Amino acid sequence: MTNLSVYEPAMRRALELAALGPAYGVNPQVGALILDKDLNVLAEGFHKGSGTPHAEVDALSKLTSVPEGSTAVVTLEPCNHTGRTGPCAQALIAAGISRVVYATKDPGNDSANGAKTLSDAGVEVIFGVLENEAKEQGRVWLTAMEKQRPFITLKWAQTLDGRSAASDKSSKWITGSAAREVVHLRRSQLDAILVGTGTVKYDNPDLTARKPDGSRYEHQPLRVVVGKSELSPDLRVFNDDAPTVQLKTHDLNDVLSQLWVRGIRHVLVEGGAEIASEFIQQGLFDEVLIYQAPLLLGGSNVAVTDIGISSMADALKLEFVEIKQLGADLFIRAIPVEGEK
Ligand SMILES: NC(=O)c1ccc[n+]([C@@H]2O[C@H](COP(=O)([O-])OP(=O)(O)OC[C@H]3O[C@@H](n4cnc5c(N)ncnc54)[C@H](OP(=O)(O)O)[C@@H]3O)[C@@H](O)[C@H]2O)c1
CATH class of the missing domain: 3.40.430.10 (Dihydrofolate Reductase, subunit A)
Known part of the structure; x- marks a missing residue:
C-alpha cells in the first residue's frame, strides 16, 4: 500500500502553482510537478487560462526528456479530451511518465476518465492526495461542472x-x-x-x-x-x-x-x-x-x-x-x- 503522505509536499506546491492561474474563465486552476524516481522536482507547470497549455503539458514542456520512473503530481485528474488543447492523459503516456498522483476527480462530462486511460496504458495512478485542500481551492469550477x-x-x-x-x-x-x-x-x-x-x-x-x-x-x-x-x-x-x-x-x-x-x-x-x-x-x-x-x-x-x-x-x-x-x-x-x- 502506497503511503500517500510522501506526495503531500509536492501536491502542496502544485496547489500553490495552480493558484497562479486565473480564477475566472471556463477552465479550472491546475498545478503540476514532474518528479524523478527519488521524488526530486524536475519541472513545474500551471494552467494560465483558456487556450493555453494545461498544467501537465506546461510542466512537461520544460523537460527535453523524462527520466525513467518519473511521477507527475497534478491537482486535478488529467483530462481525457481534445478541447482547444490535446488530452493530458495522452501527453503523460507519450512522455513516458510511470506514475500519476492527483488530488481531485474531474467531474467534467467531456474531460473526465483520464485516470482510466492512464491505468489502461500501464501508468500507476494514485488518487486523493490533499483532496480536501484541492476541492476547496477548486470549489467554483468543480461545483459548476457538477451542477452544469x-x-x-x-x-x-x-x-x-x-x-x-x-x-x-x-x-x-x-x-x-x-x-x-x-x-x-x-x-x-x-x-x-x-x-x-x-x-x-x-x-x-x-x-x-x-x-x-x-x-x-x-x-x-x-x-x-x-x-x-x-x-x-x-x-x-x-x-x-x-x-x-x-x-x-x-x-x-x-x-x-x-x-x-x-x-x-x-x-x-x-x-x-x-x-x-x-x-x-x-x-x-x-x-x-x-x-x-x-x-x-x-x-x-x-x-x-x-x-x-x-x-x-x-x-x-x-x-x-x-x-x-x-x-x-x-x-x-x-x-x-x-x-x-
Ligand atoms: N446593501 C447591499 O449590498 C445592496 C446591494 C444591492 C442593492 N441594494 C439596495 O437594494 C435596493 C434595490 O433592491 P430591490 O430589491 O428594490 O431591487 P433588485 O432586487 O435590484 O431588483 C428587483 C427587480 O429585478 C427584476 N427581476 C428580475 N428577475 C426577478 C425575479 N426572478 N424576481 C424578482 N425580481 C426580478 C424585477 O424588475 P423588472 O420589473 O425590471 O422586471 C424586480 O423589480 C436599493 O435600495 C439598493 O440601494 C443594497
Whole structure:
C-alpha cells in the first residue's frame, strides 16, 4: 500500500502553482510537478487560462526528456479530451511518465476518465492526495461542472440589524473602504456580476472591479442586469468600462443557462434584496458573503425578503466557513449545510 503522505509536499506546491492561474474563465486552476524516481522536482507547470497549455503539458514542456520512473503530481485528474488543447492523459503516456498522483476527480462530462486511460496504458495512478485542500481551492469550477450551471455567490452589505438600504433606498456606503477593497478584488477574479433592475435604478452603480487608486483591474467581469424594465442607456452600468448585458426575464434558470453558454462559470449576485431572495428561495446559491457594518438603520429595507419560510423549523441552515474583521466591518462567508437546500 502506497503511503500517500510522501506526495503531500509536492501536491502542496502544485496547489500553490495552480493558484497562479486565473480564477475566472471556463477552465479550472491546475498545478503540476514532474518528479524523478527519488521524488526530486524536475519541472513545474500551471494552467494560465483558456487556450493555453494545461498544467501537465506546461510542466512537461520544460523537460527535453523524462527520466525513467518519473511521477507527475497534478491537482486535478488529467483530462481525457481534445478541447482547444490535446488530452493530458495522452501527453503523460507519450512522455513516458510511470506514475500519476492527483488530488481531485474531474467531474467534467467531456474531460473526465483520464485516470482510466492512464491505468489502461500501464501508468500507476494514485488518487486523493490533499483532496480536501484541492476541492476547496477548486470549489467554483468543480461545483459548476457538477451542477452544469455557474457557481453562484450571493453577496450583500448589511447593518447590524440586517438592513441593506436606508428608507430613501440609498445603500452607499454601508461598509468602509477595507471591505470595499476586498469586494473589488473579488469582482476581478470572477466571470459576472448580476443585479436586478431595481439596484441599477436606485444606486446607478458602475459594477466594475477597481483598485484602491480608482484604476480598473485588467479583468472586468460581465455586468448582468436582470429584469424587464426599460433602462436609460445613460446609466453607469451601460458605460464602456466593462461589457454589460440586460436579460429581460424573471426566469433565473434561463438567466443561468444564458450565462453558461457565454462561458460564465462564476456569478456574483450583488442584489438587491428582491432578486437575491428569489435566488435563495429557488435554492440557487453555493455561498453567501456578508459584509456586516456596525450600524443600525431600522426600517423595512431588509437584506433578504420573503424566501417562502414561515416557521423556525424550516429555516435554511448554513455554516460559517470564514469570519474576518475588515476595518470596522465583519466579513462572513457561509455555505449551505449539505442536504438542507
Ligand atoms: N446593501 C447591499 O449590498 C445592496 C446591494 C444591492 C442593492 N441594494 C439596495 O437594494 C435596493 C434595490 O433592491 P430591490 O430589491 O428594490 O431591487 P433588485 O432586487 O435590484 O431588483 C428587483 C427587480 O429585478 C427584476 N427581476 C428580475 N428577475 C426577478 C425575479 N426572478 N424576481 C424578482 N425580481 C426580478 C424585477 O424588475 P423588472 O420589473 O425590471 O422586471 C424586480 O423589480 C436599493 O435600495 C439598493 O440601494 C443594497
